[in-house]
Structure formats: C-alpha cells, structure tokens
Amino acid sequence: MSGSQEEDDLAAAWGASLEAEETGGAGDAAAAPDAARVLNQAEIDSLLGFGGGGAKQEDQSGIQRVVSAGLVSYERLPMLEIVFDRLVRILSTSLRNFTSDNVEASIDSIVSLRFGDYLNSVPLPAMLAVFKVEEWDNYGLIVVDSALIYSVVDVLLGGRRGTAAMRIEGRPYTTIERTLVERLITVVLQDLSDAFSPLSPAHFRFERLEVNPRFAAISRLSNACILSRLRVDMEDRGGKIELLLPYATLEPVRELLLQQFMGEKFGRDSIWETHLAEELRHTEVALDVVLDEQTMPLANVMSLQRGDRITLNAAPGAPVMLRCGDIPLFQAELGRRENRLAVRIAREVRRQAEE
Known part of the structure; x- marks a missing residue:
C-alpha cells in the first residue's frame, strides 16, 4: 500500500513540472531578448582600448589612455x-x-x-x-x-x-x-x-x-x-x-x-685638456710692432721705388701697438737696447677694453 502511494506522488510531481515547463516556455522566450548579453573577447578588448597594439595615442580609447597616463619614462635622463x-x-x-x-x-x-x-x-x-x-x-x-x-x-x-x-x-x-x-x-x-x-x-x-x-x-x-x-x-x-x-x-x-655618458669625468677628458694646454703654452706667436698707419693711394704705392722714404707720423716717445695678426694685444713704448730697437709693454689692450 505504501509503495503505490509513493508512485502516485512521483507521478503527480512529474506532471506538475511538465505543466510549468509548457506554460513558462513562452514567457522565457519573451524575456530572452531583455536578458544581459555576454560580451565576447573582441568586444571587451575594444571597450578597454586594447584592440590595436600598434595604435597611436590619438587612436587609443578607454582605459588604455588612463593606464598610459600613469606611466613616465625616465630613460630620457x-x-x-x-x-x-x-x-x-x-x-x-x-x-x-x-x-x-x-x-x-x-x-x-x-x-x-x-x-x-x-x-x-x-x-x-x-x-x-x-x-x-x-x-x-x-x-x-x-x-x-x-x-x-x-x-x-x-x-x-x-x-x-x-x-x-x-x-x-x-x-x-x-x-x-x-x-x-x-x-x-x-x-x-x-x-x-x-x-x-x-x-x-x-x-x-x-x-x-x-x-x-x-x-x-x-x-x-x-x-x-x-x-x-x-x-x-x-x-x-x-x-x-x-x-x-x-x-x-x-x-x-x-x-x-639629457647628455650621454662619455667617461668618468662626465664628458671631459682631463688628460687631453692638460696636454693641449701645455702645447699651447709652447706655441710660437709672431708679434708685429705697429709704429704708424697711413692711407695712401694705390698709384703712389705702385710708384714706390728703391730709395724712397715714407715719413712716419709717430712722435718720439709716443706709444706703439703690438699686434698678433689683426688682433691688438698690447700697448708699448718704443726704445733702444744696445744696437737694436726694443719695446716695453705698458698695458694690455684687451683687458683695458673689457674693463
């Protein structure tokens, strides 16, 4: 008697589930379009901005720009x-x-x-x-x-x-x-x-x-x-x-x-600096003593012959200029030492100009 009663209860439960499935099928079909749609991987990458690996800053979107804004490169220093x-x-x-x-x-x-x-x-x-x-x-x-x-x-x-x-x-x-x-x-x-x-x-x-x-x-x-x-x-x-x-x-x-490392001295080489300074100190420089300067017509210069004299307007004891090429260096006094003309440096022209 008890076995037949259990079978009846299982049959009733099975019938109720079939009715619920038949009646709810139409409702589920109608509600399916409104359900949350699952995004695929391509859509997720596009939303986050990781779709194009070689995209430029202008083409970036989403969280990628936010992430890139938090990165700072120190390699430029x-x-x-x-x-x-x-x-x-x-x-x-x-x-x-x-x-x-x-x-x-x-x-x-x-x-x-x-x-x-x-x-x-x-x-x-x-x-x-x-x-x-x-x-x-x-x-x-x-x-x-x-x-x-x-x-x-x-x-x-x-x-x-x-x-x-x-x-x-x-x-x-x-x-x-x-x-x-x-x-x-x-x-x-x-x-x-x-x-x-x-x-x-x-x-x-x-x-x-x-x-x-x-x-x-x-x-x-x-x-x-x-x-x-x-x-x-x-x-x-x-x-x-x-x-x-x-x-x-x-x-x-x-x-x-921003400079590149060029050695222990941060781009400077003290050995070559010392060698160059020593060689410059031993360099021979020719100095010209300018007694006077005159402006003459080219015809007079072309007509000069052996034995002609050019009168200098420099007065005795007047200062003369010492030049290296076209650069005036010193102002000096003209004199004589034994059988030779000599000059005595009075002041430095460049230092005087800077002052």
Whole structure:
C-alpha cells in the first residue's frame, strides 16, 4: 500500500513540472531578448582600448589612455643614472666612516611614477626627510625604512655585531632615534651634493623630518617623479633608503641630464685638456710692432721705388701697438737696447677694453 502511494506522488510531481515547463516556455522566450548579453573577447578588448597594439595615442580609447597616463619614462635622463651610481660609491665610503662598520650600498631600482602613487605605497613605519635644493629652488624626499632606522640606531649606540637589531613596533620614534636618523640623512644629502657636483653645483639642505606621508607633500599628487631605491647592508642588518626627486626639481638641469655618458669625468677628458694646454703654452706667436698707419693711394704705392722714404707720423716717445695678426694685444713704448730697437709693454689692450 505504501509503495503505490509513493508512485502516485512521483507521478503527480512529474506532471506538475511538465505543466510549468509548457506554460513558462513562452514567457522565457519573451524575456530572452531583455536578458544581459555576454560580451565576447573582441568586444571587451575594444571597450578597454586594447584592440590595436600598434595604435597611436590619438587612436587609443578607454582605459588604455588612463593606464598610459600613469606611466613616465625616465630613460630620457640618462645622466641621472650615472649620478646615482656615483652616489652609491660615495655613500658606501661615507657610511663606513659614519658607523665605523662594514657598510655596502647598492641600487635596487630606478623607476618613475606619480607622486601620489608613491605616498600611498610608502611602507610604514618610516621616516620621511624633506630637503631643498638651493640652486634649483625646489624640494625632494628621502625615505628611510624602519629596518635601517633600527640598524643605524643599534650600531651607533654600541650594539653587538652579529645580532640583528631589535625592532619595537607600535610606538613612535624617540628623540634619540630621530636625532641619529637626522645625522644619517645629513650624510646622505652631502654625498648627493657631491654626486651632482661634476654635473652642476647643487646644495641639498635638510628641511624637516616627518613620520606621516601626508605631511611630506612636496609636489602635486599627479606630478611625475624619479624614485631611486638604495639598499644599505651592514653585515647581518641593514635596510633601504628611497630617494624621490620630482621632475620639476630636475628641470633646471634637464639639458645636462639629457647628455650621454662619455667617461668618468662626465664628458671631459682631463688628460687631453692638460696636454693641449701645455702645447699651447709652447706655441710660437709672431708679434708685429705697429709704429704708424697711413692711407695712401694705390698709384703712389705702385710708384714706390728703391730709395724712397715714407715719413712716419709717430712722435718720439709716443706709444706703439703690438699686434698678433689683426688682433691688438698690447700697448708699448718704443726704445733702444744696445744696437737694436726694443719695446716695453705698458698695458694690455684687451683687458683695458673689457674693463
């Protein structure tokens, strides 16, 4: 009896499902055109602007222009990489003298990004030092991460070698820690000034020390910047120093940074300069003593014969001019030494004209 009842219930359920399918088929068919249509890959690429790989900026659309606007190329400043490489070499020596420890500095990366993106990516806790370039009248940023802060504090305060620096998170930096880090930043800024000195004299002056990135806003959030990440290793401890220079800060020396690297002396060869200067000093130069100048007709000049005399209008003791070609160099006095005529230089004509 129970088996027949279960069969009846299954039959009733099956019939109800068939009726629902028959009655709802027309409704589903009518609602199908209004349903959300699934886009294919070509339509998605066209919407995002990635359809044409070789399209120019004018042909770009969608998110591609937004993505391209966030990219900045630093390759147009090749000399800046040489400056940072010089900074690493100088910094290694300076930090060894500063910490009395074996310190090695190296470049992790040099990238370009927006200033706002960098502020949002600063790993906290950290110390942000704002500095000003006096000659360029603009600002830059140095960020020291917590690992390097505790390492420097531990080394300067006599921590034992071979033990990692103790890190205490969740508390503000003390006055002693801020003072020691400020001394470290002063060393880095001095080395940065020395690194730029062969290219252009620049004095990097420390302004203030911040622990909140919002208070270290030295540029607009959308401005392009150059970020150089430096790695400082002190045996089993160390950390990173990040140097941020906005493009607006580098604008006064942009023409110099566009130059190609021509050698250690930034395009200058001191050996050839010295050799050329020495050879120029040994060059023989003929000087002409001009006693008088006269203007004569060409017919008189052509009629001159042997024995004719030309009277000079120079009075005895009058100054004469010494020339090298057509260039007047000195004003002198005419005299006699033994059986020869001699001149004594009185003043330099070119220097007198410049004054």
